[in-house]
Amino acid sequence: MTDAAKRYSDDVDGAVAPTPDQTTNRQAGPARARLDLMLTSGGDERIWPDPVTRRNRYGAPTQPATDEIWFSSSTAAAITERGYAAARDALAALSQDGADLPGWFDALRARIRAQLGAPGVEVVLTASGTEAEFAALAVARALLRRPIANIVVAPEETGSGVALAATGAHFAATAAFEPQVEKGAPLAGWARDDAVMRAINIRDANGRPRSAQELDRAACLAVADALRVGRGALLHVLDCSKTGRSGPSRAVAREMAASAGERALILVDACQLRCSFDEIRADLDAGFLVMVTGSKFAGGPPFCGALLIPPDKAARLGDLRLPEGFAAYAARFDWPRRFESAFEAASFAPANLGMGLRWEAALAEIEAYAAIPAALRENIIALFTESARRCVAGNPDLDFLDAENWRLGGKPATIFPIITHHGDVAQARLIYESLRAPDGDFEKPELSRVCHVGQPVLLGGRAALRLCFGMPQANAVAERVAQGMDPETAFRPLREDMELLFRKWGALARRIGANGALSLAASSN
Incomplete structure (x- = not known):
């Protein structure tokens, strides 16, 4: 008798009582299916599994695939056994009566802060690194109080949707909480001219890397041009591109932030998370916003991101209001409780459980790596x-x-x-x-x-x-x-x-x- 036939026979033969192991296995099947479903929820079409292969568009399955060779963390990788177990345990705890859902998201933020931040740093959870761009733009609009020139370094080496997200526009045809949005259209509540994107190329036309001096000079000119026409400047510092390039330098970013005062912000794109944790803390100490993800170098399942806000910037966000269109991408528990009033413009979902479980998996690897x-x-x-x-x-x-x-x-x-x-x-x-x-x-x-x-x-x-x-x-x-x-x-x-x-x-x-x-x-x- 085949294994499948034996399982069927066991199920229908009422005269044979199931053993404890059989009962456990039967319960594990639905629990695993529920976890797999949750791990692919709360994201856009990039994360949806193909109905036949059960893999997303990057070839990553919802379960560990230890028999395959994975050297793909710049794009996406399968969830690890350690991460899958962490997500499974978290979902089981959340399924218990009296589970504290808001407290769970607070705990996720606290764990991210413990590894990457410092006391007073606020952590905004996002469904991906691209959504972190939306969160950063919302913070920049609240702090700079003027139209934004979003200066992005090497958008072709960061993410396919970054160029649109940097202008406050839908970057795909779907969103985490909306099955259909208009790609390229601004989020409701943001006008098309509220944010414009200015690109700094990290390579020349032949694909050769530009020098550090060239990148620093281009960044200075882009910020100066933004300020000259009355826009606030949100300058990206690319910590690591898809091909391992970086720029402009942190030193030049600090100089520009000091000279421009409250007319400019620095946003470090550390979404690959390939720099040292000490460097991220130094960026936050310098007053920089920092974007990270748990789904690249960290090895968590795609997609889970975060925006880290330094204490001095968080203290000035008391009147932050998120636009109505942001409800397609964010849930209330994604943001720290101090920003509860930011959600008054629309009806937001309370929580993104899938994103939280993906962060559970990522943090299991991050905390092991930190040790x-x-x-x-x-x-x-x-x-x-x-x-x-x-x-x-x-x-x-x-x-x-x-x-x-x-x-x-x-x-x-x-x-x-x-x-x-x-x-x-x-x-x-x-x-x-x-x-x-x-x-x-x-x-x-x-x-x-x-x-x-x-x-x-x-x-x-x-x-x-x-x-x-x-x-x-x-x-x-x-x-x-x-x-x-x-x-x-x-x-x-x-x-x-x-x-x-x-x-x-x-x-x-x-x-x-x-x-x-x-x-x-x-x-x-």
């Missing part, structure tokens, strides 16, 4: 960097996007943009999809293993895939070190996964024909 000794964290990232260099060097069809930096031994990093066949766009997309395919007619069965990397980014006519490291991987290595392994030995399973990924990547590159299609006649080694 790793700093020297060990640095050692693990250095091992990842060296392994990445060796794997790319071993594949003649692959190279780093910013090869002049990485070939010369740039500092350890957690994102590596990699091009195939000089960055051919069609081939990059094909390889990206083929890496995720569970088969592929490989001679070596091991190459059929599903592998995930960061989705293609188009820069200067070339497309790069991204090899990414994340907190869950560091946590796994640190756990093996705690069991008595030396760091090199503890890192070995991760290195073996990386080497398998690059063997599959190289095999696919060799099979690509001149027209970008897989050559069926070719075989991989």
Whole structure:
């Protein structure tokens, strides 16, 4: 009898009483389904699972997928076992009679503050990093009290919806609390000219990185132009782009904030969360707003974001009012209780449970990562960097996007943009999809293993895939070190996964024909 048939027989045979284990398993099925449903709720179409594959558009399932290789944290990754257990336990607690729902959201904010902030810092929870842009714009409008010039660094390397969100417009056709919105239209309560977006390119037309001096100078000019025409300036400082670039410098941002006074604000985009927690605290101490997410480097499920507001700015937001259209994206418990009066313009949902559960999963990894000794964290990232260099060097069809930096031994990093066949766009997309395919007619069965990397980014006519490291991987290595392994030995399973990924990547590159299609006649080694 098959397992399925045996389960059916057990269910219908009333003469046989279920064992405690059978009862537990039956109860776990609906509970797991409920959790999976909740983890994909409270977000827009990007998070919705395909009805057949049960994965979102980034290939991430609602449950852990430990049999697959995940180097895709710049885009999205599957929820980890640690995170899934944390979300499961949180949902079970919330399902109990007398559960304190507002208190749960307060506790989530307190945990984020404990890791990234300081006393007095306020934490606004958001359904994604793009929604954090809306929250930042609402804060900027309240503080600057004039039309805004939202100065965004490398919008093409941050998020596809950022350029629209930065103007206060709907960035997709759906929203967390509205099944249909008009993409490109301003949120109700915000006029189209209330916020304009000014972009600072982080690369030149050929995709080469601009110098730090160029970026600083461009930022100064953009702020000056905004102030000259009577707008307030909301200047983004990009901590880490999709390809690991940053700018303008914090030093220049501090100088501009000091000189412009209450006519400008600095917003640090740390949504990748690849900087040190101490650096985020320093940004908050400097009076900067900071955007983060738990769904990139932190390894939480997509999507969960937050805006951190420093104490001096929070103290000036007593008369903050959120526009009516903000109800499509935010719930009351997303914001600290001190901002309760901000929701008077419309009827807002009380809570976004799905986003809260995604933060539970992310915080489980963040708190574990924070407990790793700093020297060990640095050692693990250095091992990842060296392994990445060796794997790319071993594949003649692959190279780093910013090869002049990485070939010369740039500092350890957690994102590596990699091009195939000089960055051919069609081939990059094909390889990206083929890496995720569970088969592929490989001679070596091991190459059929599903592998995930960061989705293609188009820069200067070339497309790069991204090899990414994340907190869950560091946590796994640190756990093996705690069991008595030396760091090199503890890192070995991760290195073996990386080497398998690059063997599959190289095999696919060799099979690509001149027209970008897989050559069926070719075989991989």
